[in-house]
Amino acid sequence: MASGPMSVDSSTKEPPAEPGANQDEPKYGGYTRFELELEFVQSLGNPQYLNHLATRKFLTDPRFVAYLKYLLYWARPPYLKYLTYPGPTLKHLQLLQEERFRENIISPELVHQLIAEGMKAGVEWHQETETKP
Amino acid sequence: MDKYLDARFERVERALASLIDSITKYNPSEKLGEELIAADRELAAGLQALETHHNNYARIQQLRAETAALDAQTKDIIGALWAMRKEVKNTHTTVYAASGPKYQFTTAELLDYARRISSTTLPPQAAIIGAADGAAATAGAAGTSPDADDAARSSQGGQTPTASFGATPVTAGTPMGGGGQAPPTPAANGETQTQTQSQTTVTSTFTELPMHIKPAVNLGEGAVFYPWPVEEKIRMGALSTVDYLSTHGIDPRGYDPEEEEQRKKEEEQARKEAEERARQEREEAERRMHEERERMARERERSRAEAERRSSVATGFVQAPAKAQFTFLDGLDDDDDDD
Numbered sequence: 001m002a003s004g005p006m007s008v009d010s011s012t013k014e015p016p017a018e019p020g021a022n023q024d025e026p027k028y029g030g031y032t033r034f035e036l037e038l039e040f041v042q043s044l045g046n047p048q049y050l051n052h053l054a055t056r057k058f059l060t061d062p063r064f065v066a067y068l069k070y071l072l073y074w075a076r077p078p079y080l081k082y083l084t085y086p087g088p089t090l091k092h093l094q095l096l097q098e099e100r101f102r103e104n105i106i107s108p109e110l111v112h113q114l115i116a117e118g119m120k121a122g123v124e125w126h127q128e129t130e131t132k133p
Numbered sequence: 134m135d136k137y138l139d140a141r142f143e144r145v146e147r148a149l150a151s152l153i154d155s156i157t158k159y160n161p162s163e164k165l166g167e168e169l170i171a172a173d174r175e176l177a178a179g180l181q182a183l184e185t186h187h188n189n190y191a192r193i194q195q196l197r198a199e200t201a202a203l204d205a206q207t208k209d210i211i212g213a214l215w216a217m218r219k220e221v222k223n224t225h226t227t228v229y230a231a232s233g234p235k236y237q238f239t240t241a242e243l244l245d246y247a248r249r250i251s252s253t254t255l256p257p258q259a260a261i262i263g264a265a266d267g268a269a270a271t272a273g274a275a276g277t278s279p280d281a282d283d284a285a286r287s288s289q290g291g292q293t294p295t296a297s298f299g300a301t302p303v304t305a306g307t308p309m310g311g312g313g314q315a316p317p318t319p320a321a322n323g324e325t326q327t328q329t330q331s332q333t334t335v336t337s338t339f340t341e342l343p344m345h346i347k348p349a350v351n352l353g354e355g356a357v358f359y360p361w362p363v364e365e366k367i368r369m370g371a372l373s374t375v376d377y378l379s380t381h382g383i384d385p386r387g388y389d390p391e392e393e394e395q396r397k398k399e400e401e402q403a404r405k406e407a408e409e410r411a412r413q414e415r416e417e418a419e420r421r422m423h424e425e426r427e428r429m430a431r432e433r434e435r436s437r438a439e440a441e442r443r444s445s446v447a448t449g450f451v452q453a454p455a456k457a458q459f460t461f462l463d464g465l466d467d468d469d470d471d472d
Contacts (some may be wrong), residue, residue: 029378029385030392031371039370045361077236081246084253088361122360123256 015073041074045088047114054106068096088118134186141179145172256358
């Protein structure tokens with residue numbers, strides 16, 4: 001299972017370079033830091049993955065919390081446009097900055113609620129705009 | 134109009150006067166009476182015309198009033214607009230502090246992004262109806278008892294092993310075994326259900342496709358839309374590769390599986406080439422040895438023939454030193470000699 005973030009060098013405070021910017025980018029298992037962090041930040045959109053991270057005690061690790069803070073660079077250009085699941089990704093990234101959310105996500109009730117709300121929103125967001133004249 | 138009517142009245146009066154005259158002279162004339170009737174009819178027609186005239190006039194008056202009212206209204210509106218414009222121009226807009234930093238982007242970029250995320254943010258049509266029901270159902274269930282929801286999901290089958298991924302199973306497959314009562318009911322499923330309901334009274338459910346064929350004819354069957362990457366995707370991603378490498382004792386830093394693969398291939402190639410070379414050398418050596426043996430065999434044959442010839446010429450007189458040159462074929466020569 002991808003426990004990922006801790007195995008990647010996350011001590012760097014600078015966001016990774018955009019793809020194509022630097023060919024000599026060091027690779028981790030064949031992937032650049034940009035690719036790995038993009039995948040990880042999007043995986044955070046999955047409530048079950050959050051729950052999984054919580055059960056593995058990642059969310060209480062101060063180093064991991066610092067990493068989550070560092071990941072906020074995905075909320076601004078030029079990185080923003082690479083998110084293919086922008087809604088849940090940014091929502092959960094924002095929520096994960098709150099200590100209370102990091103503590104509560106371990107409960108299955110909250111996971112269920114997030115899933116239900118997320119799926120409802122995923123379907124309804126464009127129907128609302130359709131019904132408007 | 135007045136003259137028109139006056140002429141008619143005059144005619145009636147004249148006709149009446151002449152008739153009265155004729156009556157007072159005790160000489161009533163039929164002609165005069167008819168004249169009076171004709172004049173009276175004319176008058177009646179004239180009065181009719183007067184009525185129409187009055188009506189028309191009233192209509193004209195009404196229209197004029199309407200026009201005036203509309204003019205006034207238009208003027209009012211324009212005046213109001215002017216006043217409004219003046220007001221708007223004089224209003225000072227409140228400048229709100231920006232809630233966050235603003236970034237510049239072009240329409241092309243925006244459209245490009247919209248196209249790119251459309252497949253991951255816009256659910257397919259089949260999933261919309263199903264997920265809307267499902268979301269409502271799960272929302273209701275989550276409020277009351279999440280366990281019931283969980284059970285409903287489990288009954289759909291096709292769930293993935295979740296030993297390390299939290300308690301909730303991800304319903305990734307189609308609800309083939311579970312049946313249509315599962316919360317995310319797709320559109321086609323709903324239609325067939327209503328069809329069967331309407332037909333059960335008439336015939337049996339012949340139009341209902343078997344459960345295992347349904348997904349084949351309708352790709353949207355049982356489709357569930359998740360607005361985030363599903364577990365399978367996460368499991369197949371780059372992070373899991375890194376995880377796999379680190380659990381197998383390989384430092385993922387600077388390790389590229391593709392390059393490794395390439396390197397291995399090259400090594401394999403080199404090894405094969407070396408083997409091939411060794412094989413060729415071995416074959417060459419074997420061939421040479423073989424030739425040597427053949428050569429020796431031929432020589433031996435020749436010498437034996439020579440020996441035989443000599444012995445036949447000498448008739449039993451065999452020279453001992455002739456044997457000495459074939460030292461390693463002693464045994465054979467001895468046999469020959471014995472014969």
